[in-house]
Amino acid sequence: MSATQEKPQRPGERAVTATEQALVEQVRAALASQTPLKIQGGNTKAFMGRPIEGQLLDTREHRGLVSYDPTELVVTVRTGTPLVELLAALDEQGQTLPCEPPVFDGQATVGGMLGSGLAGPRRPWVGSIRDFVLGTKVITGQGRLLRFGGEVMKNVAGYDLSRLMAGSFGLLGVVTEVSMKVLPKPVASAHLDLQIPAEKALQKLAEWGQQPLPITGACYSDNSLKLRLEGGEGSVSSAADRMGGERLDASFWTQLNERQLPFFADERPLWRLSLPTNTPLVDLPGTSLLDWGGCQRWLKSDAPAEEIQKLATSLGGHASCQTPGVTATPLQPLPPLLARYHQQLKAQLDPKGIFNSGRTYPGL
Amino acid sequence: MNLLYDEQLDGELPAVDREALIDDLKQALPELEVLHKREDLQPYECDGLSAYRTLPMLVVLPETLEQVQTLMKICNQRKVPVVARGAGTGLSGGALPLEKGVLLVMARFNRILEVNPEGRFARVQPGVRNLAISEAAAPHKLYYAPDPSSQIACSIGGNVAENAGGVHCLKYGLTVHNVMKVEIITVEGERMTLGADSLDAPGFDLLALFMGSEGMLGIVVEVTVKLLPAPQVAKVLMASFDDVGKAGQAVGDIISAGIIPGGLEMMDNLAIRAAEDFIHAGYPVDAEAILLCELDGVEADVHAECDRVKAVLEKSGATEISLAKDDEERKRFWAGRKNAFPAVGRISPDYYCMDGTIPRRELPGVLQGIADLSKEYGLRVANVFHAGDGNMHPLILFDANQEGELERAEALGGKILELCVAVGGSITGEHGVGREKINQMCSQFNDDELETFHAVKAAFDPDRLLNPGKNIPTLHRCAEFGAMHIHNGELPFPELERF
Ligand SMILES: Cc1cc2nc3c(=O)[nH]c(=O)nc-3n(C[C@H](O)[C@H](O)[C@H](O)COP(=O)(O)OP(=O)(O)OC[C@H]3O[C@@H](n4cnc5c(N)ncnc54)[C@H](O)[C@@H]3O)c2cc1C
Numbered sequence: 084m085s086a087t088q089e090k091p092q093r094p095g096e097r098a099v100t101a102t103e104q105a106l107v108e109q110v111r112a113a114l115a116s117q118t119p120l121k122i123q124g125g126n127t128k129a130f131m132g133r134p135i136e137g138q139l140l141d142t143r144e145h146r147g148l149v150s151y152d153p154t155e156l157v158v159t160v161r162t163g164t165p166l167v168e169l170l171a172a173l174d175e176q177g178q179t180l181p182c183e184p185p186v187f188d189g190q191a192t193v194g195g196m197l198g199s200g201l202a203g204p205r206r207p208w209v210g211s212i213r214d215f216v217l218g219t220k221v222i223t224g225q226g227r228l229l230r231f232g233g234e235v236m237k238n239v240a241g242y243d244l245s246r247l248m249a250g251s252f253g254l255l256g257v258v259t260e261v262s263m264k265v266l267p268k269p270v271a272s273a274h275l276d277l278q279i280p281a282e283k284a285l286q287k288l289a290e291w292g293q294q295p296l297p298i299t300g301a302c303y304s305d306n307s308l309k310l311r312l313e314g315g316e317g318s319v320s321s322a323a324d325r326m327g328g329e330r331l332d333a334s335f336w337t338q339l340n341e342r343q344l345p346f347f348a349d350e351r352p353l354w355r356l357s358l359p360t361n362t363p364l365v366d367l368p369g370t371s372l373l374d375w376g377g378c379q380r381w382l383k384s385d386a387p388a389e390e391i392q393k394l395a396t397s398l399g400g401h402a403s404c405q406t407p408g409v410t411a412t413p414l415q416p417l418p419p420l421l422a423r424y425h426q427q428l429k430a431q432l433d434p435k436g437i438f439n440s441g442r443t444y445p446g447l
Numbered sequence: 448m449n450l451l452y453d454e455q456l457d458g459e460l461p462a463v464d465r466e467a468l469i470d471d472l473k474q475a476l477p478e479l480e481v482l483h484k485r486e487d488l489q490p491y492e493c494d495g496l497s498a499y500r501t502l503p504m505l506v507v508l509p510e511t512l513e514q515v516q517t518l519m520k521i522c523n524q525r526k527v528p529v530v531a532r533g534a535g536t537g538l539s540g541g542a543l544p545l546e547k548g549v550l551l552v553m554a555r556f557n558r559i560l561e562v563n564p565e566g567r568f569a570r571v572q573p574g575v576r577n578l579a580i581s582e583a584a585a586p587h588k589l590y591y592a593p594d595p596s597s598q599i600a601c602s603i604g605g606n607v608a609e610n611a612g613g614v615h616c617l618k619y620g621l622t623v624h625n626v627m628k629v630e631i632i633t634v635e636g637e638r639m640t641l642g643a644d645s646l647d648a649p650g651f652d653l654l655a656l657f658m659g660s661e662g663m664l665g666i667v668v669e670v671t672v673k674l675l676p677a678p679q680v681a682k683v684l685m686a687s688f689d690d691v692g693k694a695g696q697a698v699g700d701i702i703s704a705g706i707i708p709g710g711l712e713m714m715d716n717l718a719i720r721a722a723e724d725f726i727h728a729g730y731p732v733d734a735e736a737i738l739l740c741e742l743d744g745v746e747a748d749v750h751a752e753c754d755r756v757k758a759v760l761e762k763s764g765a766t767e768i769s770l771a772k773d774d775e776e777r778k779r780f781w782a783g784r785k786n787a788f789p790a791v792g793r794i795s796p797d798y799y800c801m802d803g804t805i806p807r808r809e810l811p812g813v814l815q816g817i818a819d820l821s822k823e824y825g826l827r828v829a830n831v832f833h834a835g836d837g838n839m840h841p842l843i844l845f846d847a848n849q850e851g852e853l854e855r856a857e858a859l860g861g862k863i864l865e866l867c868v869a870v871g872g873s874i875t876g877e878h879g880v881g882r883e884k885i886n887q888m889c890s891q892f893n894d895d896e897l898e899t900f901h902a903v904k905a906a907f908d909p910d911r912l913l914n915p916g917k918n919i920p921t922l923h924r925c926a927e928f929g930a931m932h933i934h935n936g937e938l939p940f941p942e943l944e945r946f
Contacts, residue, residue, distance in 0.1 A: 154699045155806050177705060200647070207646060213655055214624050227895045235804040236836035237621065237876035239610045239659040240884070240891050241919060242903050246623065246655035250647070267705035289565045293589060295676040295745060317747020359644035361565040378646050400645040415649045420639050424907065425650055431902040443650070 099228065102145035102163070103220075103259050109140055110257060111226040113437050120437050122253040124163060124192030128199040130353075130405045132252055132414060135441045140257065142194050148172055149260060150234070157217060157234050159262040162194030169193055178265045181209040185340045197261055200250025203340040204300040204311070207360070207375045213249030220260035221248065224433035234262045253439040254447065255432045269299075269313035273320070274335065277308040277328035281364050281373070284308040288376045289361050296322050300336055303373040304346060309335055339374065346372045349383040352409040354391050356380040358400035365398065388412065414443050422447075450499055450882045452545055456924040457916040460547045461526040465504055468549075471521050472507070479514050482506040491550050494535045494542040495597075496883055498799075498853065503530070503544030510555045512638070512668055519666065520636035522549060522912060529634075530914050531662035533574060533605030536597045538800055539881030541609065541661045541917055548915075551666065553604050559583050560669070567674045568627060568644075573604025573667045577611075580672060589674040592619035595877070596785045604667045610659030612877035614710040614784065615741075617835035619675065621877070623658040630669035631657070634908045644671065656903070661879055662914040664907040678743035681709060682753055683777045686765035687734035691715050691830070694736035695810030697763035698834045701740065702807070704759050706752055710741035711835030712784050715814075718791065718829040718842070725790035728783025729776065731767060738765075738834065739780055787831040788842065795827070795844035799856045803867030804876035807837045816866050817841055824859040826852070838876035839867070865890055880918045888918075889925035897922060 099107070113120050121137035142163035149159040153176040160169050167189045173179050183203025184196040197219075200212045218232030221244070232238055232245035248258050277284070284303050291298060297318045300311030309331055312319045338344050347353065349370060356367070358378055368391070369384025382402075384391060388410035395402035401415035417425060425447055429436070441447065454460055465483075472481055482488055483505050492500040509515050522529050528548035535542055544550045556572035559579065563569070564587035569580055577598040581590040594613035595601055601611065607629060612621045619625070628642035642654035657664055688694040694713055701708065714722065715736050723730040730737060738760070742752045753770065760768050771777035783790075791798050805813050814830065821828040832839040841863055845856040864874045864887045874880070874887040888897070900919040904911070920928075 152806070152808065154703045155808060156702060157806070200652075210620070210624060211647065213652055214620065223895075223899060225895070229893075229896045229899060231896065231899075233871065233873055235806060235872050235876070236617065237612055237804045237833075237838045238873040239877060239879055240873050240875050240888060241880070241896070241900050242664075243610070243623070243655055243659055244899065244903070246658075247652055249655070250652050255651070266707065270705070292567055293564055293587065293676055295678050297745070315744065315748025315751055317751060318745035321745065321747060357643075357645040357647050360567055360646075361563075375646065400643065401649050403649065417650050418640075420633075420637055421641075421650065421653075424633075424639070424653070427906040428651065428653075428903065431906040432899070 096230070097149065100145070103228065106140065106142070106145060106257060106259060107222055107226065107228050110222045113138060114224075114226050114435055117435055118437065119440055122198070122257055122439050124195040125165070125187070125190035127187035127191045128195050128201065130407055131199055131201070131403070132442045133411070133445070134407060135439060137439070142192060145259060153178055155234070156265050157262055158265050159234055159260060160193050161260055162192060162197065162258050164193045165189060166191045166193055166196055173265055177268055179268045180215060180263065181205055181266050182212050182215055183340060184212060185342070187341065193261060194258055197249055197258055198251065198253045204302065204336050204374055207378055208299045211249070213246045215263045215265075216246050216249050216261060217264055218262040219245040219248050219258050222257040222259060224256065224435060224438065228259065232262065236264065252442045254429055254442060256438060271314065271316045271319040272333070273312040273323040274331040274333050275310040275312070275323060275326055275328040276331040277310065277326065278306065279308055285364055285377050292360070292376065298376075301376040302339055303377070304344065311336060344372070346370070346381065346383070351383040351385050352404055352406035354382040354384055354402055354404050356382060356395045356398075356400055356402045358395065358398050362398050362400070367394070411445065416444070450540070450885065451501055452916045456921065456927060458911065458921055460528060460545065460915065463504065463525065463527050463547050468521070468525060468527060469505065471525070472518070475517050475521060476514055479518070480508040482508070491532070491535070491544060491552070494532070494537040494540060496538055496540040496543070496881065498847070499540050499543055499882060501544050501546055503550035504546060504548055506550045506552060508552045508555055512632070515551070515632050515666060515668060516636045516638065518551065519632055519634060523635055526910060526912065528912050528915050531604070531608070531666050533602030533608070534576070534600050536601040537605060537609060537879065537881060538802070539875065539879040539883040541879050541881035541914070543882050545915070553602065553666070556604070556668065562587065564589060568671055569674055570669065570671045571603055573607070573670060574602050577601050577603055577606055584674050588677045590677050591672050592625050592675050593622050596788065603670050603672070607658060607667050607670055608660065608662045609877065609879045612833065612838065614712055614781070614833060616833065617711060618707050618709050623655060625673045626654070626658065626670060627673055628671040629654060629657060629667050631665035631667055633665050634910070634913055639665070642671070659879065661881065661918045663904060663918055664913065678709070680746050680749050681741055681743035681777065682749055683771040683780050684740045684742070684753065684756055684760070685769050685771070685780055686738045686740070686760045687731045687767040688736045688738070688764065689734070689766050691736040691814045692811035693764045694738055695814055695834070697738060697760055697765065698810060699807050700759050700763045701756055702835070704755060706756060708740045708756070708835060709743040710739065712739045713737070713830070713832055713834035714784065714787060715830040717827060718787050718831045721790040721794045721829060722783040722787050725793055726779070726783045726786050728779045730783055734766070739784055784831070791829050791842045791844065796846040796848065797844075797853070799843040799845065799860055800878070801839065801841045801843065801860050801863050802875045802878040803864050803872055804836070804838045805867050805870050805872035807834075809870040809872070810834065810837070813839070813866060813870060817863055820859055820862050824855050826856055826859055833876070836876070837872065861887060882917060885917070885920045885924065886928045888920045889928045894922050894925065897925065
């Protein structure tokens with residue numbers, strides 16, 4: 084098909100680029116021949132979910148910023164763009180993506196960030212990847228290139244398909260463009276290291292969480308609580324005075340986010356437990372590190388998958404294995420009814436089942 | 448085009464044996480309050496968009512989850528459409544009943560089930576009023592951030608269904624950013640949890656999909672919301688301008704300076720005068736526009752930011768800047784803004800509230816466009832809006848008793864929405880599509896996009912029993928709407944029936 088735009092262009096609609104058209108055509112060909120696709124950017128998130136077979140659909144040719152107006156606090160970017168490139172452009176304007184997605188050796192792409200929904204240490208205080216999504220352009224299971232959401236802060240017209248794409252691991256379509264909300268970088272920051280026992284750290288975090296403090300990072304590792312404070316000069320310095328402790332090097336947060344801390348080098352499988360705020364300290368079967376103020380607990384463990392997932396459930400959360408090949412269901416299985424609605428949604432949006440099928444759960 | 452459900456345009460609805468349904472309900476749910484007499488049904492014939500009314504076939508007022516489940520099972524078996532209703536403050540006809548449908552009123556689910564200060568969340572039933580959550584959290588110095596102006600009345604279930612916003616959303620987010628988990632009853636009467644007590648849940652983000660879905664994918668029966676620590680201090684600056692364009696420009700200037708205010712609202716002269724007359728907020732009645740800029744947080748930061756914002760406003764040409772001297776005055780400044788709709792209601796027999804969003808940079812141009820349209824259609828328009836996030840609420844003043852004025856108001860409203868779409872915005876920022884903007888959906892989305900929406904609906908409600916006809920127009924309706932547009936060139940169409 085040669086027509087780049089089959090529908091008349093609407094106001095503000097941009098022309099389809101050649102790289103986007105190439106993606107559309109690959110999807111159409113795959114649909115015609117019922118060939119499953121494996122959608123991939125920098126392939127830095129292979130450790131999440133399940134490995135799949137399929138014809139490679141590489142997004143990385145389709146890159147670059149589409150529009151960026153700092154006063155609007157909105158950026159629209161092609162999904163094959165390396166995250167580092169996007170972050171550098173924002174940085175030039177004193178802005179950032181507060182949800183802090185890891186860049187993984189500079190290889191991570193915007194599409195991978197969106198598909199995995201993987202956010203960094205700031206997540207509990209500023210929001211997730213999906214919280215910053217405003218709009219998407221998506222190649223659907225009919226091979227059509229459609230627009231959902233937009234480049235405005237508020238938009239409730241139709242169902243919110245854009246935010247649905249975040250964390251969907253590409254199962255519902257190929258996202259070619261995403262518009263995101265960005266924010267000014269904080270004026271001031273401080274990084275603290277408090278040598279206190281873990282119980283005490285959680286107790287402190289529960290207390291501080293109820294106060295208007297500028298905390299944007301809280302990690303417990305190696306017998307100390309690492310804190311990041313970000314905000315105005317006044318609030319950061321007064322909070323830092325109050326909390327005490329030693330100074331911590333700011334690079335700690337990057338090492339944590341990029342998984343470069345010695346903790347991650349342990350040979351045992353890596354598990355992620357996502358738990359409710361204020362979950363007490365529990366004995367986990369292995370070595371652990373607490374991030375997100377205790378809501379995200381990393382575990383290096385040889386314990387069986389069922390045991391770890393059961394434990395997470397009993398604590399009101401869920402667990403996923405981030406070391407490939409350890410279990411057939413690295414993502415915690417869904418309750419049957421919820422699983423059925425997942426199937427139904429997938430069947431509606433990807434009736435031929437060509438988009439990353441099996442990436443999250445067998446048969447989905 | 449008539450906005451009431453039209454089976455020819457909106458799809459055929461199943462025929463329902465009303466008496467048999469009443470019998471079924473009486474048998475299965477003897478305790479359930481079912482209203483079926485005309486005079487009992489009348490109070491429910493519309494929501495906040497009162498120009499459109501339909502008498503529901505039945506109204507049910509359940510009090511327990513089991514009742515909702517059984518009701519849904521019966522309706523699903525008998526293929527009876529169900530329209531959910533919270534407090535009925537919606538402005539887009541989202542809770543507009545169907546003649547052939549049951550109106551499911553969730554207002555009696557009004558209990559706050561848990562306020563957990565350490566976990567910083569509250570678990571509430573869907574009929575709980577928005578403000579009641581913050582009131583319950585206040586003893587812990589916590590609050591629920593989204594604050595629609597209707598917060599004393601609207602329900603959290605309705606907020607979820609509309610993804611409601613408020614004056615503090617630029618900084619603190621919309622409903623979607625502040626809800627962690629919802630319990631829903633599916634069209635088949637089964638209970639399902641979306642989201643989690645943890646910060647994420649495995650699988651698709653169905654929680655996000657449900658936000659703003661207007662009661663078309665499931666019935667919300669419980670909501671867990673995030674609570675935030677109340678800011679230490681909040682200060683409000685009021686800046687006056689002799690020109691609306693300048694005020695619009697100032698909004699962008701504040702954000703360019705790297706400041707995200709807690710609230711950033713704008714009102715034009717007509718709105719200022721109406722609000723001042725009603726609330727005596729201390730607004731400058733001769734200003735062409737005012738900006739209310741709230742800065743909140745820790746004392747030291749707020750002081751510094753106030754100074755910076757003042758400097759920006761001066762540079763942007765504000766003719767006067769005043770800082771609310773105490774909390775009393777701050778509340779008064781906000782009361783004027785929050786009561787702007789009813790205030791405008793006092794200066795005109797009727798008003799029609801629009802809800803378009805635009806990229807902020809387009810503000811001056813769109814305001815001019817609205818002024819031009821206002822002249823063209825001969826109807827006054829008061830502008831009140833969430834300037835910080837580009838969400839406009841032009842209020843079109845009219846008198847329904849004057850022949851043709853309602854039609855003109857609607858046509859003018861449609862033009863304003865098209866203007867918003869034309870500059871890259873949306874037809875609705877927070878009030879939802881409902882029935883009101885069902886035709887304008889055809890200008891914002893193409894057929895393929897609408898079909899994708901219908902596919903999502905089909906995944907949750909294949910028989911179209913949940914609030915059919917709202918939010919997503921049929922392709923047939925869009926074809927008719929498009930033909931009308933092209934054929935006549937321009938609205939209004941006095942020859943067409945509208946009510
Ligand atoms: C004066 C005034 C000011 C307003 N200001 C704002 C504002 O600042 N910001 C804003 O966002 N809105 C505002 N609104 C609009 C309105 O208050 C919101 O849309 C609100 O969220 C509606 O809540 P409700 O309980 O009244 O819902 P209803 O009007 O009863 O219903 C709204 C929609 O939600 C669905 N619904 C309700 N309950 C459920 C449930 N339990 N499960 C599934 N679906 C359900 C209905 O089917 C319908 O589609 C204002 C309205 C008025 C009258």
